Amino acid sequence: MSASRDDFGIVIRSALLQRGARQKFSLFFLICLSGLIFFLDSFPSKIMDRTRSILNDGIYTTSSIATSPIRGFSYLKEKIELHIFTYSENKILKEQLKEFKKKDFKSEYLLTENQNLKKAIESSQVALENNTQDNILAKVLLDKESPFLKSIIVSKGSRVGIKKGMPVINEGYLTGKIIEVNYLSSRVLLLNDLNSKIPIIVEKLGTHAILSGFGEKRPRLEYLPEGFELSEDIIVFTSGKDGIFPPGIPVGKTIFEDGEVEVKLFADPDQLSFVNVLLTDSIMEAKF
């Protein structure tokens, strides 16, 4: 019994401390080093923040360069597919056009939808019209999907005045918020991430709720008033109650799925190439 325990100890010790043919560091040393890095990173300090910021910028740039051939390949594939299927697509579209011409449009429905869309445009303009200088266009450097985190890396950082918590929009629609800022790059937490909670307001009714991500494609509405009944296709906007997000940025339309009120986002989180970061500090300063 004691011999087997000794053997176990020897094997463990050997696994942790032994260095083999190409092992320049012992496993024990590297585990301790990882633990130390994790410990230092868990507690905010200026030195660690700066180190991490430099490391992040370096790795994001390298990653962006390393990924460019893959992106180029995807682009080429799309182009080839487009050329191959143009003829058949044209045929289908012609048939669809014929069908559409035959159909009568429901004028009332269109009128309502038109009003809703006008409202959405007006609201997004209110948030942006006086502040055209106060949003920064940034390129999406990386959108590596993780089973646990939904975020993207954008090409602008603290150098141009981006700060943590700033809202990010795509074509006027809310996409997410900044959660990490480096000198040359930033990380955007997307609305469908599990950690994302945004205060919103429901169109017309003026009801407040929280838009919560669940790691799935569509976030859900939470904390709606008790017994509150909501119909589909209602547009939700940011309420601005958090004091960070400007009110009135369109987010998406409500839909029902499995008894839950979900929001179909206007800005598809999987199709982002460029985004705008709203410099809310200057927007808020201009307001007050």
Add this chain to the structure above:
Amino acid sequence: MAIIFKNFRSKLGNTGPIILLYFLSITEIDTQFSNYFEILSFNLQFIIIYYWILRDPSVLGNGHVFFAGIINDVIMGLPMGTSPLTYLITSFIAIYIRSVTVKMTLFTDWFTFIIAIFFANLLYFILMLNFSSLSITYLDLFYNSLFTFLFYPLFWVIFNSYRMLLGVRIHD
């Protein structure tokens, strides 16, 4: 000439797993297929580390495992040190299994891999729960572990064929 070519091929073969490990960590390429099947995602890095440390530790150094983990943390936005710790735990279990196993087959590799995934993800879970403000879905973590386990034999066959093809040397 033939010897030079053989040596070159062997060296090239030896660097393959390291390149793949770094490539997976640094690029947008991911093993998340939720667009096709909602719960399908697996951790290829775990498979690479476990297989190569178990089969041929001379190919994959622990230093590379550590650096790949650091890169992965930066790209994924995880607290720095999380991935290196989980990768090194996988590596440690692989070294341990290698030391106590006489004859290694696909099935011994596969079933001992459960221990590696279990401890690596348990550590990840504990670190996230106690030292990070990030929330994780436990079910996603479970599915990720499950598919990582299920895909192991497939990659075992691929990596074995790769070794045969390039004549990667085995240092026992």
